[in-house]
Amino acid sequence: MEAVRVLSPTGMLGAGFAQSTVDRGLELGADVISVDAGSTDSGPHYLGSGTAKTTAAAVARDLRILLRASARAGIPLVVGSCGTSGTDSGVDWVAGIVETILREEELDLAVATIYSEQQAGFLGERLRAGAVHPLAPATELDEATVDGCTHVVGMMGHEPIEEALRGGAAVVLAGRATDTAVAAAFPLMMGMPAGPSWHAAKIVECGGQCTTNPRTGGVLATIDQTGFTIEPLDPDAACTPISVAAHMLYETVNPFRMREPAGELDVEAATYTALDDRRVRVEGSLFHPAGQHTVKLEGARITGYETMSFTAIRDEHILANIEAWTGLFAEVFTGRVAQTLGLDGTEYSFDLRRYGYDAVLGKLDPATRPPREIGVMLLVRAATQELATAVAKVANPLMLHLPTPDMDYLPSLAFATSPAETERGPVYEFVLNHVVDTRSPTEMFRIEHRKAPAHD
Amino acid sequence: MTESPQTFGDLALEVRSKNAGPFWVTMELFLRDAVSYARAVVLSEETIARLYDVRAEDVQIFRIPALNVVKISFPRPVAQGGLRDSDIHAGQHHVPLASLPLPD
Numbered sequence: 135m136e137a138v139r140v141l142s143p144t145g146m147l148g149a150g151f152a153q154s155t156v157d158r159g160l161e162l163g164a165d166v167i168s169v170d171a172g173s174t175d176s177g178p179h180y181l182g183s184g185t186a187k188t189t190a191a192a193v194a195r196d197l198r199i200l201l202r203a204s205a206r207a208g209i210p211l212v213v214g215s216c217g218t219s220g221t222d223s224g225v226d227w228v229a230g231i232v233e234t235i236l237r238e239e240e241l242d243l244a245v246a247t248i249y250s251e252q253q254a255g256f257l258g259e260r261l262r263a264g265a266v267h268p269l270a271p272a273t274e275l276d277e278a279t280v281d282g283c284t285h286v287v288g289m290m291g292h293e294p295i296e297e298a299l300r301g302g303a304a305v306v307l308a309g310r311a312t313d314t315a316v317a318a319a320f321p322l323m324m325g326m327p328a329g330p331s332w333h334a335a336k337i338v339e340c341g342g343q344c345t346t347n348p349r350t351g352g353v354l355a356t357i358d359q360t361g362f363t364i365e366p367l368d369p370d371a372a373c374t375p376i377s378v379a380a381h382m383l384y385e386t387v388n389p390f391r392m393r394e395p396a397g398e399l400d401v402e403a404a405t406y407t408a409l410d411d412r413r414v415r416v417e418g419s420l421f422h423p424a425g426q427h428t429v430k431l432e433g434a435r436i437t438g439y440e441t442m443s444f445t446a447i448r449d450e451h452i453l454a455n456i457e458a459w460t461g462l463f464a465e466v467f468t469g470r471v472a473q474t475l476g477l478d479g480t481e482y483s484f485d486l487r488r489y490g491y492d493a494v495l496g497k498l499d500p501a502t503r504p505p506r507e508i509g510v511m512l513l514v515r516a517a518t519q520e521l522a523t524a525v526a527k528v529a530n531p532l533m534l535h536l537p538t539p540d541m542d543y544l545p546s547l548a549f550a551t552s553p554a555e556t557e558r559g560p561v562y563e564f565v566l567n568h569v570v571d572t573r574s575p576t577e578m579f580r581i582e583h584r585k586a587p588a589h590d
Numbered sequence: 591m592t593e594s595p596q597t598f599g600d601l602a603l604e605v606r607s608k609n610a611g612p613f614w615v616t617m618e619l620f621l622r623d624a625v626s627y628a629r630a631v632v633l634s635e636e637t638i639a640r641l642y643d644v645r646a647e648d649v650q651i652f653r654i655p656a657l658n659v660v661k662i663s664f665p666r667p668v669a670q671g672g673l674r675d676s677d678i679h680a681g682q683h684h685v686p687l688a689s690l691p692l693p694d
Contacts, residue, residue: 174609174611174612174670175609175679176679177670177671177678178670178671179671270665271665272613376657380620380657380659383616383659383661385610385616386610387611387616387663388663389652390652432612437672437673440673484673485673494676494677494682495677495683495685496676498641498683500685500689501689515673561673562671563669563671564612564669564671567612
């Protein structure tokens with residue numbers, strides 16, 4: 135193969151795209167469709183709970199178009215980080231949706247799933263062997279931290295995906311994978327050079343984000359022996375040298391160098407040239423193979439249970455004295471919790487946010503304008519849901535009637551909902567930011583061919 | 591622009607911030623032109639450290655004249671999704687940078 139064309143319809147499976155985006159990609163000769171289905175960007179809840187951020191109907195809608203396209207053109211479809219966090223439950227969830235669509239559409243496509251969830255026993259063994267290392271700003275890992283996680287996933291590189299494709303899969307549903315591995319796997323397997331393959335994969339990972347109109351359609355990257363060419367699939371969008379180069383800035387710490395399990399992408403010397411008013415040619419991308427192949431871990435643990443309550447202030451006098459009101463709130467609230475529940479403050483924690491005033495930026499906020507109204511959000515965290523709610527309920531009369539210290543009557547504030555309290559369930563935090571030295575690039579991942587290729 | 595720029599945000603077409611993974615935040619100033627870039631490029635690790643209450647040695651600044659971009663990354667001061675994280679995607683943390691007055 136002289137070139138490999140990668141069709142990226144969207145930055146997130148379930149975000150939606152036009153049928154015409156995929157039709158256009160197939161017309162241009164796409165050799166593979168790749169799509170990312172996950173991210174840590176929306177917080178630790180999804181990994182911690184093993185549930186998806188996207189809704190099943192939206193994922194099914196996108197997958198139906200992609201599976202039909204894959205079957206029609208006879209090209210593979212690679213989905214990465216299934217179910218938002220790439221847990222085994224996320225892979226099975228997407229696999230179930232795919233199975234239903236294949237049956238409904240009478241499509242005969244060989245499906246492989248790749249599981250990336252890690253067992254504490256394996257990680258403990260690698261830890262004791264000195265094969266687990268922290269990434270900045272983390273510190274050394276201990277086994278108790280691993281044991282405390284509800285889910286731990288390893289981020290696969292291209293290797294397990296390539297193995298699944300070589301095993302005959304037309305549809306690869308991968309657990310947690312690097313955003314780039316999803317798009318790089320097929321071109322690498324077809325012998326395209328690593329620098330352009332990984333760089334193109336990074337550029338297409340967010341679909342139309344690298345175009346002048348990020349809200350429309352996807353993109354097609356054509357990778358060959360000397361570089362790659364990128365073009366939008368929406369006729370009204372364009373890729374420019376600036377829009378493409380600027381995408382390297384997006385959600386990256388370092389815009390020039392990006393670590394993958396097998397090595398490091400280096401785009402310091404890359405050149406971006408306009409071929410016409412909507413296509414860009416990229417050359418000079420390098421990939422430095424690493425001496426040690428590593429797999430990055432992600433893990434989340436429960437930190438407690440939360441209950442939220444939300445009220446709002448419009449009274450001009452309280453608005454003008456919001457600091458005094460908040461100070462009095464904290465004092466009366468903690469006093470009432472001690473008095474009624476017998477808690478001294480170590481059994482629970484709370485955050486009182488003043489939306490419209492400084493909730494988002496806190497002490498970093500540069501603004502000085504007086505607020506028109508303030509939404510007061512109380513978040514209470516405790517070891518159990520019952521305790522968090524009990525504490526939040528103690529705050530209820532204060533969120534309804536607390537005056538400022540200088541007022542000689544009780545105001546009534548504006549609760550947003552009834553009941554005022556909403557139970558948020560378990561809450562999570564990310565605790566792992568470490569890599570494992572692997573002995574083989576695929577040892578941490580399990581490939582399952584779910585449906586044999588058709589033999590008729 | 592009719593008025594002379596007062597803040598770093600006034601020099602830029604866009605200032606944005608976002609998580610870079612769960613443990614880092616990154617932000618970019620897309621400057622209007624080479625002249626604006628030359629004025630913004632003076633941003634130092636110490637200035638960012640003061641503005642965001644982080645350690646200067648943890649701040650990374652990338653100056654990219656080809657794109658007229660100054661990019662800044664530092665470890666997230668508050669754990670993502672934690673009790674005191676009120677900006678889950680860190681998508682509004684560019685505001686202190688954009689509001690920073692230009693030096694005389």
